[in-house]
Each structure stands twice: as C-alpha cells, then as structure tokens.
Amino acid sequence: MIWQIDLLLLTLVVICGVTTIFLKDLLAATLVFSVYSFLMCLLWAEMGAVDVAFTEATVGAGVSTMLFIATILRTTRRSKD
Numbered sequence: 001m002i003w004q005i006d007l008l009l010l011t012l013v014v015i016c017g018v019t020t021i022f023l024k025d026l027l028a029a030t031l032v033f034s035v036y037s038f039l040m041c042l043l044w045a046e047m048g049a050v051d052v053a054f055t056e057a058t059v060g061a062g063v064s065t066m067l068f069i070a071t072i073l074r075t076t077r078r079s080k081d
Helices: 003-022 026-046 050-074
Strands: none
Touching: 003 026, 026 050
C-alpha cells in the first residue's frame, strides 16, 4: 500500500468527521457525512476489503444519504435562526 494515500485519506476522514459535528445546517452536515462515507469506502478498498467497501458505498454513501435528505426536506423549521 502507498502510505501517502492512506495518510491523505485518513486526514480527510478526520476533517469530514469534525466538520460534520460542528455544522449547524442539517443538509450541509448530511452532504459532508456522505463524503465521509465515500472516503471510508476508498479506505476500505485501499486496504483490500472490497466487499466492505462496496457495502459502505451502497449503504453509507447511498441509501442513508438519500434517507437523511428525504427526512430533512420533509421537516419544517420552527424558529428563524
């Protein structure tokens, strides 16, 4: 494995995780969380676990992102912050 790629992916995963925690907008947090899942998919593929990477891509970056976005779009805001 190329350790520079692993280090870059791990750094981006940590940045996405911390950014997701501190974002106030739910839609933006969902999109950053989707990027986090996709980066985890790349990490799993880099480590040779292709089946886990495929599952992470379909469930983590695909289905859960669509469900989060659908839920956010169906809710309304109660306050004007």
